[in-house]
Amino acid sequence: MDREARHRALEHIRENIARFGYHLYIVSGKQNPRFAYTIGLSPKLGHELIFAGGVLFMYKEVGTIIRGVVDQSTLRSAAAAEACDVAPFGTFSFRPCDPSWVTLLMLGATDFYQRSDIPALQVVPDDGHMTIDVPDMAVPWSPQSAPLWQWLKEPWAFSVPSDSEAVTDLDALRGFAVTEACRWEENYWELFAGAGPDVPEEEKRVVGLGMLLAADPSLAPVLGLKIGDGIWREGDLEWHPWETPEAKGESAV
Secondary structure, X not given: OOHHHHHHHHHHHHHXXXXXXXXXXXXXXXXXXXXXXXXXXXHHHOOEEEEEOOOOOOHHHHHHHHHHHHHHOOOOOOOOOOOEEOOOOOEEEEEEOOHHHHHHHOHHHHHHHOOOOOOEEEEEEOHHHOOOXXXXXXXXXXXXXXXXXXXXXXXXXXXXXXXXXXXXXXXXXXXXXXXXXXXXXXXEEEEEOOOHHHOXXXXXXXXXXXXXXXXXXXXXXXXXXXXXXXXXXXXXXXXEEOOOOOOOOOOOO
């Protein structure tokens, strides 16, 4: 970012802090999950807030959740911060953020304050709204402790394009095994924990393919699918190829 662009960005942050009490960055990752964090709360409340993952919630809902949390909490310390309800999105609790996460994710805040030791609390969804992309940010970042976030530092390790995406469903994102997989384009898959045609549109999400591969290494066979091919599995979790009418020697209807 050049000097003029940085100046404009900083002025925009200051204007939002003056108008709303904080500035909110929402960062849509490629292979890393989405995350959001505040700038401007720590001088008044003692901490900034960061909401990492939580793909169950849509983009605008994240902003509403942060606003609801700010309106209800003093947040002077992780121990004193009480869980709060933000209807209709559930109950949110707080964890202290290890500094390694702050330096990796909260770049706008470290630039704004010109320091890296920014206190931050992680906003954590309740069990009913938890998804596999929510890390434990009280633990120092590492590829082992947060495999879905490993691409923050680790090089892309797969033979498919690094911008590869997958449409998946909320059950898969809650940790249920993917049972149907197909590849429709060079960098586009569908991976569902159940029958894809039965998944309502409101329960579908687009995520980085690397996120799902990191969560479940048994998905590795999807990397070898040709465009238009698919595989499925049941309780034994052994993958089987789709059988098309042509493969069965039947005539397509």
